[in-house]
Amino acid sequence: xxxxFYLEEPERVQEASDLLARYGESAKxxxxxxxxxxxxxxGLVHYERxxxxxxxxGLDQVKLEDGAIRIGALSTHRKxxxxxxLQERLPALVRMEQNVANIRVRxxxxxxxxxxxAEPHADPGTLLLVLGTRLVAExxxxxxxxxxxxxxxxxxxxxxxxxxxxxxxxxPLQPAGSSLVYLKFGYLERPSVGLALxxxxxxxxxxxxxxxxxxxxxxxxxxxxxxxxxxxxxxGVKEAASLISRAGEIAGHASxxxxxxxxxxxxxEHIVQVLLKRAFHHACGKLQEAGKGRGELHx
Amino acid sequence: MADPGLRRIxxxxxxxTLTVNGVIQEIEVEPHELLLDVVRNRxxxxxxxxxxxxxxxxxxxxxxxxxxVSSCTLLAFEARDRSxxxxxxxxxxxxxxxxxxxxxxxxxxxxxxxxPGMILTAKALLDENPQPTEExxxxxxxxxxxxxxxxxxxIESIIAAAGKMKET
Amino acid sequence: MRFEKxxxxxxxxxxxWEFLWDVDRFITCVPGCKEAGTVExxxxxxALMVEKVGPFRVEFPMRIEVVxxxxxxxxxxxxxxxxxxxxxxxKVELEVHLMGEGERSRLSFVASVDILGKLAALGHSIIKxxxxxxxxxxxxxxxxxxxxxx
Numbered sequence: 128x129x130x131x132f133y134l135e136e137p138e139r140v141q142e143a144s145d146l147l148a149r150y151g152e153s154a155k156x157x158x159x160x161x162x163x164x165x166x167x168x169x170g171l172v173h174y175e176r177x178x179x180x181x182x183x184x185g186l187d188q189v190k191l192e193d194g195a196i197r198i199g200a201l202s203t204h205r206k207x208x209x210x211x212x213l214q215e216r217l218p219a220l221v222r223m224e225q226n227v228a229n230i231r232v233r234x235x236x237x238x239x240x241x242x243x244x245a246e247p248h249a250d251p252g253t254l255l256l257v258l259g260t261r262l263v264a265e266x267x268x269x270x271x272x273x274x275x276x277x278x279x280x281x282x283x284x285x286x287x288x289x290x291x292x293x294x295x296x297x298x299p300l301q302p303a304g305s306s307l308v309y310l311k312f313g314y315l316e317r318p319s320v321g322l323a324l325x326x327x328x329x330x331x332x333x334x335x336x337x338x339x340x341x342x343x344x345x346x347x348x349x350x351x352x353x354x355x356x357x358x359x360x361x362x363g364v365k366e367a368a369s370l371i372s373r374a375g376e377i378a379g380h381a382s383x384x385x386x387x388x389x390x391x392x393x394x395x396e397h398i399v400q401v402l403l404k405r406a407f408h409h410a411c412g413k414l415q416e417a418g419k420g421r422g423e424l425h426x
Numbered sequence: 427m428a429d430p431g432l433r434r435i436x437x438x439x440x441x442x443t444l445t446v447n448g449v450i451q452e453i454e455v456e457p458h459e460l461l462l463d464v465v466r467n468r469x470x471x472x473x474x475x476x477x478x479x480x481x482x483x484x485x486x487x488x489x490x491x492x493x494x495v496s497s498c499t500l501l502a503f504e505a506r507d508r509s510x511x512x513x514x515x516x517x518x519x520x521x522x523x524x525x526x527x528x529x530x531x532x533x534x535x536x537x538x539x540x541x542p543g544m545i546l547t548a549k550a551l552l553d554e555n556p557q558p559t560e561e562x563x564x565x566x567x568x569x570x571x572x573x574x575x576x577x578x579x580x581i582e583s584i585i586a587a588a589g590k591m592k593e594t
Numbered sequence: 595m596r597f598e599k600x601x602x603x604x605x606x607x608x609x610x611w612e613f614l615w616d617v618d619r620f621i622t623c624v625p626g627c628k629e630a631g632t633v634e635x636x637x638x639x640x641a642l643m644v645e646k647v648g649p650f651r652v653e654f655p656m657r658i659e660v661v662x663x664x665x666x667x668x669x670x671x672x673x674x675x676x677x678x679x680x681x682x683x684x685k686v687e688l689e690v691h692l693m694g695e696g697e698r699s700r701l702s703f704v705a706s707v708d709i710l711g712k713l714a715a716l717g718h719s720i721i722k723x724x725x726x727x728x729x730x731x732x733x734x735x736x737x738x739x740x741x742x743x744x
Contacts, residue, residue, distance in 0.1 A: 133438055134457035134503070155649075164499050165480055169712055170679050171650050177457065205493075229569025230547070231496040232481060245648065247719070282720050283648025316482045347723060387719030 129167055136179045140186075140292055144266040146178050148290035156180050156292055158201055161228070161236035162244040186239075186294055189213060198296040200239025204228070207238060216300060219307040223254050226311070239293040245348070247282045248317035248389070253343030254309045255296065256351055257325040263295035264288075272297070279348035304328045305337070306413035308406040311344070312398050318344050319389035322378075322402040326359070326410045335359045335367055340374075340403070345395045346383030354381060355403075364411055371407055375400030442506035446471070447515025455502040462486050462497035465512060473513035473542040484570035487543035488512055494547045494569075513542035516549070524590035525549055525583070534583030536574035544570050548584045557588055595709075595722050599733045600702040605740045607692055610699045611666050613740055614690065623735035625728045636660065643675065643684070645728075647720050652677050652713065654684045667692055682711035701736065705729060 135154075137143040147154055154176040157163055166172045180186070186201040189210050196216055198207065207213060208224040227233055227241070227250055241251050242262070252275075260275040264287055273286060280286050287293060301307060305327035313319035321343035329336035338359035343349030355374040359367045379396030386392045439454040446469060455464060465471045465488065474497055477485035481496035488497045489511035490504075516523040525545050528534065535541040544567070551558060551566040558566070563584050572580060603610055614620060617639065621630040630641040639658040644651070654675035662670035669690040676683045687706040694700050707725050709717075 128463070129458040129460065131437065131456065131458050134440065160501065161481065161499065164501070166650070168479065168499070169716065170681065171712075171716070229482065229484070230566065231484065231487065231494050231569060234490075234493050234495055235500065281648065282723075283650065316480075347720070385719045385723055387722065388715065389719075 129164070130173055132174055133176045134179060135176055136182045138182050138184070140183055140265050140294060141267045143178050143180050143183060143292055144290045146176070147292075148267065150176050151289060154178055156243070158240040159203065159232075159236040160240075161232045162240065162246055180292060187237075191216070191300075194300050196298045196300065198238060198298070200242075200293045200295060201237050202239075204233035204236050204238065204241075208233060217258075217298065217307070219309050220254060220258075220298075223250050223309045227251070228316075238296060242278065242296070243285060243287060243293050245279055245281075245283050245285050246317070247347055248313075248319070248344045250309070250311060250318055250321055250343070252279060253321040253341045253349040254307075254323040255298070256341035256343075256349055257307070257323045257339035258298045258301070261297045262293055263297065264291045265294045266291045270294075276351060282347035301325075302327055304330055306410045308409045308413075310402045310406050310409075312402060313344070313389065315389060320344050320395055320398045320402060321349065322399060322406055324403070324406040324410050326407075328364075334361055334363050336361075338367075340378060342378055342382040342399055344389075345399065346385065350382065352378045352381045368407065368411070371404050372400065375403040378403055440503045440506075442503055444505045444507065445509040447510070447512060457501065457503060459502040460498060461488065461495075461500045461502045461505055461510075464502040465497060465510070471512045471514050475539055475542070477539065478571075482569075482571070483540070484543040484547065485540050487546050487570065489546050489550055492550060492553060494543075494550050511546065511549075513546060516545065523549070524594070525552070525587040528583040528587035528590060529580075532579055532583040532586055534575065534580045540570060540572045540574075544572065544580060548587065551584070552588055552591060556591065558584075560585070595707045595725060597705045597707065597726060597729045598703065599729050600700060601733045601737050603694075603699045603701055603737050603740050604697060605699055606697055607666055607694050607699050610692055610694075610701060610740060613736070614669065614692075619739065623732055623739055625731045625735075636663065641673075645724060647717070647724060650717075652680055652682070656684070656686075677713075680712055682709060682713035684709055701733075703729065703733065 135146050137146060147156060153174060155174045157177040157179050158181055181201060187199040189202060189212055190197045191212060204224045204227045208221055213221050238251055241249055256275050262273045262275065262278055264271055264273055278285050307325050309323045311318040311321045323341045325339040326335055327337035338356045340352045340355050341349050342352060355378045358370050358374050379399040382399055384392045384395040437456045440457060441454050443450065443452050462474055462476055465474055474488055475485040476498055477483045479498050481499040486496055486498040487494045491508050516526055525548050529545060547567055547570050555562060560581060563581050617630055617632055621627045626643050626645045628642040628644050630639060632639055637660050641656045641658060643654040643656055654677050656673045656675035658671055658673040660669060660671045662668060671688045673686040685708045689704040691702045692699060709721055
């Protein structure tokens with residue numbers, strides 16, 4: 128049973144933001160509630176007011192505009208999992224969304240809510256980190272764009288101000304000849320290890336033009352692993368493949384894993400290594416698929 | 427459930443209209459009331475169960491506009507202007523739904539605690555994909571947990587139900 | 595969960611020891627310690643521990659009992675408290691060792707922290723990280739207080 132609270136149902140972002148500003152810590156934005164209500168049921172948090180933002184129109188669209196995919200923050204995981212536009216342009220995102228939590232959570236939970244709650248054991252943030260994603264946050268008087276790398280500040284903490292709402296997630300279109308893989312691992316209700324790899328291939332020089340790697344779930348926030356990325360850039364596929372174990376070790380250590388009920392620190396770091404190996408081979412496999420009929424891709 | 431008189435003191439009442447098993451209900455709920463409690467305690471439909479209470483097991487599954495939701499973690503007012511289907515609403519004029527028949531015939535239940543949620547979720551699957559492969563069944567149903575059966579008979583029941591529904 | 599910290603302090607053992615028993619000064623070094631009181635000087639103390647992680651806030655009113663006091667070298671204490679709002683209990687066993695010669699001391703802490711109840715399952719890794727952070731901050735604060743001023 129939940130403790131009593133008062134429900135506000137603003138119909139504009141400005142109104143919602145004003146309410147959040149006015150009531151401060153005693154109010155919270157509420158969308159799908161799949162994280163928030165759990166915390167409230169456990170008694171871990173209490174809010175005197177929930178600001179239901181689902182009546183604000185226009186926040187659940189998925190569009191292609193100005194070379195970027197714009198996802199409304201109120202899009203449910205289910206909507207994203209079934210979006211034809213995303214299936215065409217970002218199939219890896221679709222596959223990730225299809226496997227978030229369970230079917231009932233996907234029906235009700237929103238991408239914006241997931242990101243804003245910043246639960247460490249979650250999938251979307253890790254993948255969005257390797258896509259050059261920018262988040263749009265709005266409040267009564269202003270609107271700003273936040274690069275994904277700056278969004279997560281700590282476990283359950285984002286850089287959003289208390290009266291700010293996440294309204295859109297912008298993902299730039301990925302260049303041709305690139306591939307994107309998200310892999311996760313876990314047997315508990317939430318994922319234990321998540322890994323996202325983006326590789327862009329320079330066909331003429333048969334080398335990896337760009338590599339972006341993010342590890343999530345094991346540390347307080349998902350994070351990019353610069354050092355491992357640097358190891359792949361400019362290398363031929365074969366040479367990069369020979370560096371995978373080392374890169375995996377580095378990624379494991381840099382992921383800031385901590386031992387808990389999901390596994391010991393060593394175990395998680397090891398899984399990171401395994402997932403990187405698999406992701407790399409998946410990604411190169413995809414590149415090979417894409418490059419079929421255009422000659423050998425492996426250098 | 428709390429005494430109705432107490433409930434109204436200092437409470438914000440939200441009047442809602444919703445369809446439950448095809449019947450229009452007009453009720454007032456407080457914002458903090460959970461759909462599971464309203465369905466079980468106010469409407470007397472106790473097929474949906476409070477089991478894990480953290481939306482992972484599926485025993486509280488209801489179909490909201492035909493889609494499975496965890497009623498233990500859904501605020502009741504979210505069902506306003508929508509249709510709710512509970513296990514009690516599957517049978518029509520005393521005739522069991524093919525899924526219910528199949529689960530009984532094939533032994534897709536033992537203690538029966540997870541069964542209402544299983545059957546409702548299976549209904550959502552068959553409504554969307556009338557002839558699913560075993561893999562598709564497993565993928566769709568993997569958010570519903572059963573402690574008794576080992577799942578094999580549940581899958582068989584769903585396949586059998588799909589067969590029955592194809593014939594009709 | 596087990597934590598160990600060691601710090602070197604520019605100060606005599608006597609000075610450090612005195613500081614450890616000066617409850618009012620001591621608690622200003624403990625992150626999250628909001629109120630502290632003495633029930634029986636040298637033996638039983640109370641303290642309110644408040645921690646916040648993102649939107650989550652826990653309050654543990656602790657009862658601390660000193661079970662061993664070896665005068666200028668070792669203190670062993672046990673503490674426990676419950677946060678009824680989150681249905682959780684915290685138990686701490688703390689060992690403090692003070693060593694050193696002349697104007698240099700070494701303070702070492704070994705803390706065994708157990709969280710029981712809901713938080714144990716839900717927040718295990720966060721608690722671990724937070725506790726580690728708290729121990730670090732505490733050790734640094736003690737050093738700073740003792741070396742900086744009196």
